[in-house]
Amino acid sequence: MAKIEILVVEDSPTMRQLIVFALKRLKDVNVTEASDGVDGLKKLSNKQFDLMIADINMPIMDGLKLVSLVRQDPKYNNMPIIIVTTEGADEDRKRGLALGANAYLTKPVQTTQLLATVKELLKIP
């Protein structure tokens, strides 16, 4: 059975490690890490992913730009995207979801909440 491929785009190594650590609790999941939007796009072009988790505030290319570019790619039209960010204002949330994110979680994120969202979007028990 093919593993579920998840891409984590986050510039903070601490946060990235926390997300990866949480995701590894799921069965048959393979996690790829990227440190900014450009790195994320590169990883997306090399491999087919089932889900992407992205931060907003990142150097080189921010998460919102990344989400809008990913949504323009027909290959990733339907891939679920979760934004995990410090930006908790309503307008930020609306902007993120309008650009094509499926879920918008704010930091400090509860790993149980993150895992529940991932499971829901991937429709896994």
Add this chain to the structure above:
Amino acid sequence: MAKDRTEEFLNTFKKTADFVKELLQENEKLRYQIAKLQEELKSYKEKGVGVDAHAQCIAKIAELESEKNEILNKIREVEAENKSFAEKYIEVEQENNNLANLYIASFQLHSTLNFKEVVQIIMEIVINLIGAEIFVLFLLDEKSNELTPVATEGIELTEVTNVKLGKGIIGKSAKTGENYFSDIIPMFETFNQEAPIACIPLKIKEHTIGVIAIYKLLVQKSTFNELDYELFTLLAGHAATALFSAKLYTESERKLSTIQGFIELLTK
């Protein structure tokens, strides 16, 4: 004529005799039935069936009723136990997540001996794991006895000034080594260096080497929670050790290259 009447009388008499005979037979049958029923009744009475059976049925119903109540109580107990297990599971899951956060924070803090990187990791932990929007990391200059700002988030470093040890909330927290938490978290209006909502002294044993002063939490976070206090405790010890080690390592590296340069000069 007389013969006819005699015959008629005899016929009637015969019919009557037959009827009486039938009655007697019927009577005999009924007697037999009564005797049989009496026998059966006697046997039932001996077995205790009869009037007592009703009482026994009622007793049996009461017994089953009590058994049913017992089972219902057991079901209720099991349901309560299930609920308690579910609550415990959530608690354990929460604790597990908290431990994961603490482990990662601690792992990251000790992952490098580069002073700038350690400072960066401390900032990341305070932003991402605690959820602070405006805060300052001060380090203690033991010569001047002043706390010097070395890194800031949400405010320019130039806007923050040195703090005398023992002076104000930050200085006192550094001097006593005790955490400070504001009783209420007020609405943030403007940056006031003297009014942090939390101060966490960074200590190696009882020796304070710096302070993290938090002024504002992220908009989605209204107060500190249990995990934050755990993270503060972790930061107080581990961040201090990591900063101190990185500082010593950087200094020793610098000294080593100076000595190597000096030796090279002497041996040329």
